[in-house]
Amino acid sequence: MHIPDGFLDLKTWVTLGAVSAGLVGYALKRSSRKLGEKHIPLLGVMAAFIFAAQMLNFPVAGGTSGHFMGGVLAAVLLGPSAGLLVMATVLIVQCLVFQDGGLTALGANVFNMGVIGAMLGYYIYVALNRVMRGNPRVLFICSFVAGWLSIVLAASACAVELAISGTVPLGVALPAMAGVHSLIGIGEGLITALVLGFVFKLRPDLLDIEKI
């Protein structure tokens, strides 16, 4: 889902770049106000954690393997602003060091995977949590749905951006991207839910740290 350079037209990448830069700036201010100087090492190691977790491949049916994005996981563990910052940091390093995603498309990629994938995913998780309060499997179900939706929505946003740029026809690309990623998203949702379940079993206190 990392869009390379040249796939988006001027208005799309400039707009999304400005939106993402604004939101990242806001999140930076928010996290430094809440955590003080402590947020710098924490966000740094957490970004490295998401990066390392993305490098572990899990088997998917038919001999292929996939890796997960981790947006909702980061946001549920640390909070929406920190989730966005962690994802933005990972994407910047992937762009600069691995050329995974273009430089002009960086804003769009941060928007898809950080703003939609992590921030929006977090609010979906919180909203579901409120609705399903009392259910014994609430953690599993909410994080699964939020993880799944984050992938589907991020992929849809990617398709819409490409369509606005005139690179793909919207009518075909949107259902195709959303359809394929609704399958990929199952893996993301399951892993997000299982990881949170594991952390809850081992260190429930870590799920209660202040969300930023």
Next chain:
Amino acid sequence: MEHSFLDKYSNLDSLIHRLDPRVKIISFLVYIIFVVLTLPHNLFRFVAYLTVIFMLILLSKVPLGYILKRSCIIIPFVLLIAVFIPFFKEGEVAGGYSFGTLRLTVTYSGLWILWNVSIKSWLAVLAMITLSSTTRFPEVLKGFERLYVPKVLIMVLSFMYRYIFVLIDESMRMERARRSRYFGGEHFRQLKVFANMIGLLFIRTYERGERVYQSMAARGFNGEILTLSHPTLRRNDVLFLVIFLASLVMIKIGRV
């Protein structure tokens, strides 16, 4: 520890390697913007941009084969666009195939779109690979810092870079332990083992973050970043920047 898989070749010595990171960042950013804003029908300009980047690669002494191999990273996305090309209906038809009742046609405008994204993303990725294989990542960060990117973001990025190696080593150790003890099993169970690894990695990372912060606080860290180096642009840096930008502008306004 595995160090070499990041910014390989960035410790060579060449004209490009010696340039100030600021100069390189600005040059490559402007280059990519120029490439992205070129109209797809301007074949001459793409050839000229390609020549420019190949000259830089030659000057940098980074093996061309390595750069070309790494540039394959854009192929999946180009293929994704290629899949949708038959669905562009407008414009003159270039050819078509019939599968039973389903008829796919490819129009010239569709092919232009495919050409447009392929050449632009390829040129841009060549530029980015050249940047990252001629500049060590800490240098890139320093360059961005001096270009007024917020210092906090730079700090977070440099922390991440520092701990990537540690955490990748840690996750590889866990993966090795999993492989040597675990012999498959049904799908969901496999996924669960995998998730437990990530969960454990998170807990260890969080605790590591706490320890790192404590040791920084013990040494007097108060959120401010102090640096000793005050770099100045040398003659070569300015010369390179002027020549590079001038040649981009010449390509932009030049006609054949």
